[in-house]
Amino acid sequence: MTTETDKRCLYVFLDEGGNFDFSPTGTRFFTLASVAMYRPFAVRDPWDDYRHELLEFGRNVEYFHCADDNRYLRDRLFGILYAHRASLRIDSLIVEKAKTGPALRADHHFYPKMLGYLLRHVFECLGGYSEIIVITDTIPHQKKRKAVEKGVKQALKAMLPAGVKYRVLHQASRSHYGLQVADYCNWAIYRKWDTGETRYYDQIKGALHSEFEIFGAGTRWYY
Numbered sequence: 662m663t664t665e666t667d668k669r670c671l672y673v674f675l676d677e678g679g680n681f682d683f684s685p686t687g688t689r690f691f692t693l694a695s696v697a698m699y700r701p702f703a704v705r706d707p708w709d710d711y712r713h714e715l716l717e718f719g720r721n722v723e724y725f726h727c728a729d730d731n732r733y734l735r736d737r738l739f740g741i742l743y744a745h746r747a748s749l750r751i752d753s754l755i756v757e758k759a760k761t762g763p764a765l766r767a768d769h770h771f772y773p774k775m776l777g778y779l780l781r782h783v784f785e786c787l788g789g790y791s792e793i794i795v796i797t798d799t800i801p802h803q804k805k806r807k808a809v810e811k812g813v814k815q816a817l818k819a820m821l822p823a824g825v826k827y828r829v830l831h832q833a834s835r836s837h838y839g840l841q842v843a844d845y846c847n848w849a850i851y852r853k854w855d856t857g858e859t860r861y862y863d864q865i866k867g868a869l870h871s872e873f874e875i876f877g878a879g880t881r882w883y884y
Contacts, residue, residue: 671790673697673783675776675797675813676843678851683758683766690854691756693779694847696749697787698839703748707741708838724835727848738845739864746868749842750787753850753872754779760876773812775875780816782871793817793827798834798844806831 674696679688698704708725715722715734725738742749754775765771784793795813810829817827834840849861850872 668791669699669789670792670794671697671699671787672702672839673780673793673795674837674839674843675795676840676847678847679756679758679855681768681771683761687758688855689758690851691758691775692753692847692851692854693756693775694751694753694843694850695779695783696751696839696843696846697783698749699790702839703745704741704842705838707745708738708842711737711741724838725841725845726834727845735845735861739849739861742842742845743864743867746865749846749865749868750783751846751865751869752779752783753847753869755850755854755872755874755877757874757876769808769811772808773815776812777816777819778875779873780813781820782873784816784820786870791825793821793825794830795827796830796832796837796840798840799831 676694676696677692678694679691681691682688712722712725722734725734727735727738730738756775761771765774780795795817797813813829817829821827832840834844845861846865846868849865850869852858853862
């Protein structure tokens with residue numbers, strides 16, 4: 662029997678940290694994070710309410726971006742994520758770039774491979790959906806956009822049960838709070854690995870289902 666749960670649409674928002682520069686001047690780590698949610702989105706109203714609080718206080722905030730936001734904004738928004746952590750599923754993949762083989766470093770190899778690994782894990786662990794919508798931030802470069810699309814579609818095609826529909830969309834982060842949530846979560850994870858700072862990471866840890874260092878000891882942590 663088909664239930665309403667079986668008909669649910671799963672939304673997966675993606676964000677990345679670090680860069681694709683494998684030279685000594687590039688970032689040490691590259692991170693990918695996904696935030697999976699079903700509607701109704703529990704975080705949406707408090708996230709939007711806070712933006713309107715800022716507008717009424719005289720702050721012309723169009724959207725949130727963790728790297729650019731000040732500490733006060735971060736504290737409030739991570740507080741919202743902590744309060745609604747039960748409604749979020751965060752998964753992450755960590756790459757120490759120096760351990761990446763030369764043959765894998767090209768964008769059209771590296772990004773699809775890493776993203777495919779992350780998404781395969783997410784979809785293996787989740788169920789009860791009839792459609793998946795994957796949303797990433799707008800990608801300015803055509804070459805990278807194609808690599809992202811390839812990685813997502815390969816993972817979806819390989820892992821999803823027959824009959825499950827899926828779409829891959831690219832939208833500006835200002836257009837959807839889900840992308841801003843993914844940005845905040847990935848920023849906290851990246852900071853933990855890059856600098857050892859865990860203040861904000863500890864706020865999202867309750868929603869973090871996996872954190873995998875792909876070229877590390879092969880250990881996966883579940884929370």
